[in-house]
Amino acid sequence: MTPANKTVLVYRNELLPISETFIKEQILALKDWRAVLVGRRLLHQLTLDDLDVRVVDPQRTIADRLFWKVGKLVGIMPPAAARALRSEGARLVHAHFATDALDAWPIARALGLPLLVTLHGYDVNTHREWWEAGNGGARMRLYPRRLLRLAIQPQVRFLAVSEALRQRAIEFGIPANKIDVSHIGIDTSRFVPGGLPMAQRPPRVLFVGRLVEKKGCRYLIDAMAKVQREIPTAELVVVGDGPLRQELNTLAWTSGVRATFRGALSSTEVKRELDGSRIFCLPSITASNGDAEGFGLVLLEAQASGVPVVTSALGGATEGIREGVTGFSFAEKNVEALARILIGLLNDDNILAQMAECGAAYVATEFDVVRCTTRLELQYDAICCGPAL
CATH class of the missing domain: 3.40.50.2000 (Glycogen Phosphorylase B;)
Structure with a gap:
């Protein structure tokens, strides 16, 4: 298989907060896989000119907004958006943060692709009771229940950015055999010793x-x-x-x-x-x-x-x-x-x-980002080309 037909859709609802430079750097460090960054809204905080970006926009008409809102709850997405993403020929959807994975799941289902979810912290550290009490907003009350339903889907796997977070995810209720650890890494060509002794x-x-x-x-x-x-x-x-x-x-x-x-x-x-x-x-x-x-x-x-x-x-x-x-x-x-x-x-x-x-x-x-991303690509390969999940 050549890099040309190894495409991953990297999903985040908002593209991209300035605090999430690590997502951009991880994408740029990919060698064997082509990444398409997919989201619902551009924030214009980080420069994304050097990335392949697709905005799935449900805001064009009232009907679009209603379809998207209802579709998220039942796991489907607007047909036009599905057709646009299908043309990318992707093999995998990779969502960052479990909160966004609930919105990425309809995309994965519509395209018939496996879904990989990177857990970063608050998405599984935060107490279930906090979400269920509506502290994260009314629409997130059912987040813990929906996440655990997603977790048992055979096409879904998870990555945790540390072993400590993996343990927290297991305590949250995600099956242990569906979570691996994957460190993000940093660009060590930018962060080097400098300044005075x-x-x-x-x-x-x-x-x-x-x-x-x-x-x-x-x-x-x-x-x-x-x-x-x-x-x-x-x-x-x-x-x-x-x-x-x-x-x-x-x-x-x-x-x-x-x-x-x-x-x-x-x-x-x-x-x-x-x-x-x-x-x-x-x-x-x-x-x-x-x-x-x-x-x-x-x-x-x-x-x-x-x-x-x-x-x-x-x-x-x-x-x-x-x-x-x-x-x-x-x-x-x-x-x-x-x-x-x-x-x-x-x-x-x-x-x-x-x-x-x-x-x-x-x-x-x-923890060099290139080394860490090489390991991530092996995980991509295992999900798409290895034994069935």
Whole structure:
């Protein structure tokens, strides 16, 4: 079989949020498979000019909108949209996030194709009761039930971005024999060590992430209050935006923590911040609704950039670092342990320099996006060309 007739439809409802550059990079890293990115709406946040994009638009008439809305519930799609996608000659539909898989399933059924679903985190971490109570919106009340019905379909398989997330998916009710682990990886040609040598950098701790409960930034602020009492020159830089920004800003001020809130930054600007920091910290927690970090690709970006990491992220803390070699993990919400690790690292330039060197090599070997995507293509081959599911 040649690459020309190995086509996958990569599905996401909205194309594409700026936080999902990893989907674009995974598509660009495909070698043996041709990808067509399919969705229902263009967001105009990420440049998609270098991708093959198809927008399945149900908004042209009232009848289209009604057909699509009803069709999603019963697993069918408008015939015109099915004909347009059938012309691509695809062998597989690959949906990102289980929430979107419910909309990708009618496409897979209409085209008679297997469906592969990558689970990223909130889609199976969030408690079923939270969805069923309508907290995700009225239309998502039945999401857990519909997902589990989808999971038993013989044409459907799942990928989890970490082993920890795979275990969460099993607890959610997805059959264990239908879930494999597939790390996403990062572009290690973009994230490389740079900036001043570690010993010449200010004692700066960097956080990058959405300012929401599960990212745990408040625990880092609490820890930095202890760090700055021991190391008065230590500083915290927070990159990201979200509903908790003002609350966190106030917490830092009332705690006397010197913290700079940069807001949301581009990937290039984040790299610049990494090049000026001694430590990257992702103090993720399990949120009150059960949501938790699936992996935390920013951990890989930091290590690839030569910045040691400290994290409590689900998946990332056990699978995304080499403990004591490229970074350290700690139990979520354990402010004392976090402060102790940060103080120890900021006081030891030698261990920081050693970790910086090991981190870049570790990510290049284990998590380069090309290597990870090559393994993904083997999974594509197994689904389409191997034994029947």
